[in-house]
Amino acid sequence: MRADARKNRDHLLSVAGTALAEQGVDVSLRDIARRADVGLATLLRHFPTREALLDALLRTSFDELTAEAGELEGSNSPKDALVTWVRDCVAWTTEYRGVTVLMAAAIEEPESALHASCVTLRAAGARLLTRAQAAGAARRDIDGTDLFALIAALAWLGDQPSLAPRADHLFDVVASAILAGAGSGDTEGGAP
Structure with a gap:
């Protein structure tokens, strides 16, 4: 160019x-x-297309979050790595109102310009979750898709003016629910 x-x-x-x-x-x-x-x-x-613009704009952030997951995987405890990465994902998604809707749609649409980046990002989170589950630090009845949905839900909360002041507290509630010992599905069965 x-x-x-x-x-x-x-x-x-x-x-x-x-x-x-x-x-x-x-x-x-x-x-x-x-x-x-x-x-x-x-x-x-x-x-x-709008998607081509969004892909070019968002791909760097997706790549950075994916790389961060890899770094956290090797340098932090499984629990801390998972919570840190989820918090950073939520913080990033609240920068662009509505991006989580696009990401969820792109994962389901292989022809989407955003598909590969979103799938790679979700897989990075799933690896952190699986690592935390293997260490007994996270519930075993959730998977990467569930984690991605929880990130989207937390980002949505941050987009709501009336709920934004509660976003940090609600993040802590959701993080506690993901971590082992916080719910009924924390040790048996479920999807890794």
């Missing part, structure tokens, strides 16, 4: 990131182009 094209693409991504943070994932592509001081055709030349 030419240097000027790369500069334009990076500028569009920067503007899109700000717009998504302010307005959520339903922000108008036309609005993003206007804010970037380019025509809609220029935006679409770089990112032919």
Whole structure:
């Protein structure tokens, strides 16, 4: 890619990131182009669909969260690694209102531009969960899909103005429910 094209693409991504943070994932592509001081055709030349733009914008964060899971896996206790990673995922998803809906849909749609990144991210969380379960630190009756759903639910809470002040407390409640000893399904059966 030419240097000027790369500069334009990076500028569009920067503007899109700000717009998504302010307005959520339903922000108008036309609005993003206007804010970037380019025509809609220029935006679409770089990112032919909303999903292509979101994939380019979110992939770096997905990759960072996936890498973080790998680092935590090797350096923290299984319990601490799981709780830290879930907290970081929730914090990231609240940056872009509505992103969890897109992520959940992308996991179910292999043709989605976001599919591979979302599946990889969910698998990273599942590995941390499985490690915590093997160490007896997490319930055995939940799996990576359940963990992903809980992250989405916690992120949704953070998006609700009336509930946002309770988000940290509710995170602790959910984390306690995931950890061994907190519920009825913590030691027997279930999906790893």
